[in-house]
Amino acid sequence: MSREPRIRRLVEELSLEEKVRLTHGANDPEGRATGYVAGVDRLGIPPLRMADGPLGVRIPGESATAFPAPIALAASFDVELAREHGEALGRETRGKGQDVLLAPGANLVRVPHNGRNFEYFAEDPVLSASFAGAVVAGIQSRDVVATPKHYVANSQETARAAVDAEIDERPLRELYLPSFRSAVEAGAGSIMTAYNDVNGTRMSDHERLVRDVLKDEWEFGGYVVSDWFGTETVAGAANGGLDVEMPGITLAEMQAAMADDDTADEGGDVPDVIADGMPDAESCERFAAALADAVESGTVSEDRLDDMVTRVLRVMDRVNLLEEGDGRVDGAVDTPAHRDLATRVATRGTVLLENDGVLPLSDDADVAVIGPNVDEPVLGGGGSSETTPVVESDPQTGIAERAEGGVAVAHGLPRVEEVSMLEEFTGGEDDRAEPSREPDLEGAAATAREADVAVVFVRDTASEAIDREDLRLPGRQDELVETVAAENDRTVVVVNSSGPIECPWREEVAAVLENWYPGQAHGEAVAAVLYGDADPGGRLPVTFAPEDAYPTADERRYPGVDGTARYDEGVFVGYRHFDSAEREPTYPFGHGRSYADYEYVDADPDLEDGTVRVTVENTADRDGREVVQVYVRPPSVDGVDRPVRELAGFESGAIPAGERVSVAVDLDDLAFARYGEDGWTVDPGEYVLEIGRSSRDVRTIQRTELDSGFRERVRRSLATGEAASDERAHR
Numbered sequence: 001m002s003r004e005p006r007i008r009r010l011v012e013e014l015s016l017e018e019k020v021r022l023t024h025g026a027n028d029p030e031g032r033a034t035g036y037v038a039g040v041d042r043l044g045i046p047p048l049r050m051a052d053g054p055l056g057v058r059i060p061g062e063s064a065t066a067f068p069a070p071i072a073l074a075a076s077f078d079v080e081l082a083r084e085h086g087e088a089l090g091r092e093t094r095g096k097g098q099d100v101l102l103a104p105g106a107n108l109v110r111v112p113h114n115g116r117n118f119e120y121f122a123e124d125p126v127l128s129a130s131f132a133g134a135v136v137a138g139i140q141s142r143d144v145v146a147t148p149k150h151y152v153a154n155s156q157e158t159a160r161a162a163v164d165a166e167i168d169e170r171p172l173r174e175l176y177l178p179s180f181r182s183a184v185e186a187g188a189g190s191i192m193t194a195y196n197d198v199n200g201t202r203m204s205d206h207e208r209l210v211r212d213v214l215k216d217e218w219e220f221g222g223y224v225v226s227d228w229f230g231t232e233t234v235a236g237a238a239n240g241g242l243d244v245e246m247p248g249i250t251l252a253e254m255q256a257a258m259a260d261d262d263t264a265d266e267g268g269d270v271p272d273v274i275a276d277g278m279p280d281a282e283s284c285e286r287f288a289a290a291l292a293d294a295v296e297s298g299t300v301s302e303d304r305l306d307d308m309v310t311r312v313l314r315v316m317d318r319v320n321l322l323e324e325g326d327g328r329v330d331g332a333v334d335t336p337a338h339r340d341l342a343t344r345v346a347t348r349g350t351v352l353l354e355n356d357g358v359l360p361l362s363d364d365a366d367v368a369v370i371g372p373n374v375d376e377p378v379l380g381g382g383g384s385s386e387t388t389p390v391v392e393s394d395p396q397t398g399i400a401e402r403a404e405g406g407v408a409v410a411h412g413l414p415r416v417e418e419v420s421m422l423e424e425f426t427g428g429e430d431d432r433a434e435p436s437r438e439p440d441l442e443g444a445a446a447t448a449r450e451a452d453v454a455v456v457f458v459r460d461t462a463s464e465a466i467d468r469e470d471l472r473l474p475g476r477q478d479e480l481v482e483t484v485a486a487e488n489d490r491t492v493v494v495v496n497s498s499g500p501i502e503c504p505w506r507e508e509v510a511a512v513l514e515n516w517y518p519g520q521a522h523g524e525a526v527a528a529v530l531y532g533d534a535d536p537g538g539r540l541p542v543t544f545a546p547e548d549a550y551p552t553a554d555e556r557r558y559p560g561v562d563g564t565a566r567y568d569e570g571v572f573v574g575y576r577h578f579d580s581a582e583r584e585p586t587y588p589f590g591h592g593r594s595y596a597d598y599e600y601v602d603a604d605p606d607l608e609d610g611t612v613r614v615t616v617e618n619t620a621d622r623d624g625r626e627v628v629q630v631y632v633r634p635p636s637v638d639g640v641d642r643p644v645r646e647l648a649g650f651e652s653g654a655i656p657a658g659e660r661v662s663v664a665v666d667l668d669d670l671a672f673a674r675y676g677e678d679g680w681t682v683d684p685g686e687y688v689l690e691i692g693r694s695s696r697d698v699r700t701i702q703r704t705e706l707d708s709g710f711r712e713r714v715r716r717s718l719a720t721g722e723a724a725s726d727e728r729a730h731r
């Protein structure tokens with residue numbers, strides 16, 4: 001039953017000061033929430049508590065399940081798993097007594113260097129939107145508000161708070177907006193604006209994208225919250241559609257609240273290395289007294305303020321926060337089921353990039369485990385997503401527990417130090433720092449020489465507020481791999497990275513696994529894949545290529561010149577670029593090998609239904625997991641550059657040895673449409689459906705003409721709400 005009348009009554013009873021109080025952050029008296037909106041006690045409105053994600057629930061100084069990074073989740077190509085993951089995040093958020101999770105990250109991976117790629121899903125809008133929607137639905141199902149972020153075009157951390165993303169409507173509509181739209185459709189209660197400008201306007205002030213597109217077109221009924229210190233104006237933001245300002249307090253107050261007790265007032269200056277990616281900490285307290293003044297002077301209407309408050313109350317109500325008593329579903333942290341899920345996602349997201357047959361390892365092989373950081377799990381990258389687990393498994397221990405043969409360990413190099421924007425920002429101590437080891441490539445070589453198999457773990461580092469300098473592995477890790485490979489021709493490389501890396505040694509080694517940032521279950525999960533207890537279920541959600549081959553290699557596009565990043569590659573991001581430029585990537589989008597082999601027997605499109613039924617046979621004598629991918633090649637239209645192919649749908653499923661399964665793959669409307677001057681269009685003509693194992697490994701093709709009914713249905717479903725926004729623009 002709608003409780004809008006009750007909310008309307010509450011709004012009527014609020015004083016101006018109380019209304020304003022509900023539109024901005026304050027200090028959490030318990031010192032736990034990263035964002036806190038004080039309630040109004042006299043009317044039974046409780047406070048709203050926000051905690052960071054998306055890798056787990058982050059309460060400073062506390063532990064929670066440290067799940068694999070979202071890019072690892074997306075590599076599973078399994079939307080059901082994403083939903084389960086969202087539910088677990090929601091359950092942990094409630095378990096921590098919080099109401100809002102600042103997750104998922106819904107930005108598209110445009111720049112391979114982006115320091116936050118690990119927090120995002122993919123370079124493809126259909127994949128990213130499917131995951132954003134599923135994670136949101138999962139979080140919200142636990143009476144927790146999801147906050148997809150950062151709306152929109154926050155594609156880089158370099159100068160993230162200053163850069164202007166100059167971007168045409170077509171790439172916005174076709175690539176960057178769909179994940180947010182999908183999150184809204186899945187029921188997200190809140191959306192966080194990005195720090196950057198889009199086409200000259202700060203996102204927190206962006207009337208067209210926030211008010212017109214998000215709220216009017218997509219009918220988003222929740223509240224829009226700023227990123228922390230991301231608000232510049234009062235009336236501009238409020239009238240543009242921003243509803244809540246965060247954190248609403250000064251940097252000094254926030255640092256004092258976030259730091260450990262003994263460093264409580266030591267929050268100092270932000271170091272240069274991250275300053276470029278930090279917002280202006282003076283950008284706060286816009287929605288406090290200044291908002292009340294603006295309402296009194298009429299620059300912000302009282303109706304607008306009421307709408308802001310209504311949105312906050314409506315969302316609180318949706319997660320049963322306004323209930324008398326406690327009608328909310330229970331939460332729980334670090335349950336056995338969550339531990340198991342963390343392991344499952346880590347194995348399912350692991351991508352087998354190369355394998356000459358060395359994998360899976362035989363149980364009794366003597367294994368050399370080599371790498372500078374094999375004694376610690378890669379929990380994630382730096383910044384607001386840092387999560388501390390209760391239990392953890394590192395690669396060395398995970399393999400030692402699984403192996404039946406001997407295990408010898410060598411580090412070879414000094415530890416690769418993680419970068420933590422957060423420690424710097426809060427003035428806390430980095431308790432992970434340990435005395436560095438001396439390089440010992442010779443020792444690593446000797447260990448490799450004596451083993452049946454050498455498994456080398458290499459990693460990058462990434463953090464919010466800082467982009468990666470290049471796509472190479474930090475330090476001398478490439479040299480370490482080459483040294484080991486020269487000693488042992490059964491060398492397996494496990495890469496733990498935030499996104500694409502260059503692998504100059506790939507032809508010298510026997511197998512390569514991309515294992516991302518796997519979280520607390522690192523060792524256990526990677527051992528399960530190495531020994532074949534689980535088939536590597538992952539496929540690449542981002543293209544791997546040499547740095548200079550990406551469209552953003554042009555500095556006008558990234559990091560931008562004179563404060564502007566020009567997105568003039570248009571829709572040719574990720575594999576869309578590599579396909580149209582006819583460049584061979586190192587590993588294409590969608591790529592990932594299995595320990596089993598598959599034959600694509602047939603494919604039967606039913607466009608009325610929006611599905612393709614694909615029959616796949618596992619021809620191997622071991623069970624496997626296949627990800628069936630369907631790409632659409634659109635007809636060519638004069639004067640319009642279309643991508644060669646676009647992902648339309650995918651389905652991950654287990655296929656037992658020797659069996660045939662029939663999988664129904666749902667096709668997304670987005671892959672059939674393009675955005676032009678007249679809005680969404682679905683061109684007539686022949687569409688080719690490419691069905692296969694990756695964007696470059698097509699196993700079967702179906703050609704089809706779309707009938708006009710189908711074309712019109714797709715156009716309409718994408719255009720919903722456009723009319724309302726046009727009307728407003730013309731007023």
Ligand code: BGC
Pocket residue numbers: 034052102149227228384
């Ligand atoms: C990040 C957000 C995060 C917020 C609160 C910002 O610096 O960009 O993703 O939710 O801080 O910690």
